[in-house]
Amino acid sequence: MLDRPASSQRARLDMYNANTLKLGLFGANCSSGRSPTRVPERWSASWEDCLALAQMADAAGIDFMLPIGRWKGYGGETDMHGETLETITWATGLLAHTERITVFGTVHAPLFHPVIAAKQCVTADHVGEGRFGLNIVAGWNEGEFEMFGVEQREHDARYGYAQDWIDAIKKCWGPEEDFDFKGAQIKLAKVRAKPKPYGGTRPLIMNAGSSGPGQAFAMRNCDAYFTATSEARRGGAEVMKKMVAGIKAEGATLGREIEVFTVGQVVCRPTQKEAEDYYHYAIVEQADWGTVDGMLRIKDITPEKLGEEEYKKKREYFAFHAIGGYPFVGSPDHVANQLAMVSHGGIRGIAFSMINYLDELPFFRDEVLPRLVRMGVRER
Numbered sequence: 001m002l003d004r005p006a007s008s009q010r011a012r013l014d015m016y017n018a019n020t021l022k023l024g025l026f027g028a029n030c031s032s033g034r035s036p037t038r039v040p041e042r043w044s045a046s047w048e049d050c051l052a053l054a055q056m057a058d059a060a061g062i063d064f065m066l067p068i069g070r071w072k073g074y075g076g077e078t079d080m081h082g083e084t085l086e087t088i089t090w091a092t093g094l095l096a097h098t099e100r101i102t103v104f105g106t107v108h109a110p111l112f113h114p115v116i117a118a119k120q121c122v123t124a125d126h127v128g129e130g131r132f133g134l135n136i137v138a139g140w141n142e143g144e145f146e147m148f149g150v151e152q153r154e155h156d157a158r159y160g161y162a163q164d165w166i167d168a169i170k171k172c173w174g175p176e177e178d179f180d181f182k183g184a185q186i187k188l189a190k191v192r193a194k195p196k197p198y199g200g201t202r203p204l205i206m207n208a209g210s211s212g213p214g215q216a217f218a219m220r221n222c223d224a225y226f227t228a229t230s231e232a233r234r235g236g237a238e239v240m241k242k243m244v245a246g247i248k249a250e251g252a253t254l255g256r257e258i259e260v261f262t263v264g265q266v267v268c269r270p271t272q273k274e275a276e277d278y279y280h281y282a283i284v285e286q287a288d289w290g291t292v293d294g295m296l297r298i299k300d301i302t303p304e305k306l307g308e309e310e311y312k313k314k315r316e317y318f319a320f321h322a323i324g325g326y327p328f329v330g331s332p333d334h335v336a337n338q339l340a341m342v343s344h345g346g347i348r349g350i351a352f353s354m355i356n357y358l359d360e361l362p363f364f365r366d367e368v369l370p371r372l373v374r375m376g377v378r379e380r
């Protein structure tokens with residue numbers, strides 16, 4: 001294991017390195033990753049592939065891996081996300097086989113009892129010697145909740161429950177012993193939760209709620225807030241800076257220091273044309289519209305509700321934007337420039353997917369990472 005100095009909360013937030021722009025791989029625990037495509041090379045999410053990817057990413061200096069908490073596929077020809085590895089056990093396995101990279105678990109608060117979840121996180125964190133992170137999800141997918149026999153709360157009430165949940169988790173990670181917990185919705189008596197997280201600190205906590213209550217939850221409780229930047233990107237680094245400053249200022253009013261992250265999809269090839277051609281083939285021509293329609297139906301987005309024309313736009317938006325994430329498509333220069341722009345806009349990091357992560361990461365590692373070092377947003 002790496003000879004790491006005693007863990008500090010700051011070192012955890014920095015993922016134990018000085019990279020200005022943090023890079024993470026998003027969605028590798030789920031079949032098809034984030035790309036609703038029928039191409040045969042689409043991501044399998046098998047354990048063998050995940051392990052090989054994590055070790056490659058670890059050696060390349062990628063900062064984190066962020067899995068998706070998903071329990072049911074979206075249907076269609078490929079049944080995207082039909083096969084998923086449970087995220088905390090997945091993270092624990094990867095942490096045992098890597099040395100530097102931070103690995104998140106993504107936890108649906110209403111589905112995991114907080115005392116069990118707190119202990120699972122601590123276990124993963126000890127295995128990784130302080131490299132485990134927690135992504136809290138309040139839930140949006142009704143069908144998934146059904147199969148647990150758990151009723152989905154009204155949208156805003158989900159974040160009320162999540163508040164109790166994270167308060168209980170933090171208490172389990174804190175110094176108290178034999179404590180009672182009396183939240184509005186969660187009551188616990190005489191809780192014992194030992195050991196505590198690694199190194200006398202606690203895991204990095206993130207959330208990606210996009211609604212008002214979702215964002216407010218992140219401001220109150222999290223270290224990292226993940227948000228879409230497609231709109232801001234059109235205005236360039238200055239518009240993005242304003243957006244990021246606004247979010248950070250909101251956190252600061254609560255006395256909290258929040259880092260802002262975003263999501264994307266990378267298709268990088270030796271030339272701009274090759275990248276655009278492959279993107280067009282895999283993402284447009286070979287789109288699995290059945291799986292996209294299945295996902296939108298769950299979000300209550302249907303042609304009946306929106307009208308054909310509007311629905312078509314939505315459908316294409318999700319298919320062509322990695323089910324929600326800006327596509328970085330191009331040559332190494334182009335992709336590096338765009339990533340540097342995100343960094344100059346004040347974004348702390350980006351979680352991105354690839355169509356086949358294992359096939360595509362080596363080129364990104366060899367061509368894009370050195371450019372980012374030269375641009376001053378990554379260390380060597």
Ligand SMILES: Cc1cc2nc3c(=O)[nH]c(=O)nc-3n(C[C@H](O)[C@H](O)[C@H](O)COP(=O)(O)O)c2cc1C
Nearest residue numbers: 067068069106137139140208209210211214226263
């Ligand atoms: C980076 C990122 C990761 C997410 N991970 C998951 C996930 O693993 N599982 C899930 O059900 N939702 C996930 N979501 C959805 C959000 O948690 C959230 O439900 C969604 O953005 C809607 O926001 P709202 O809950 O405030 O309405 C993710 C979103 C983003 C941007």
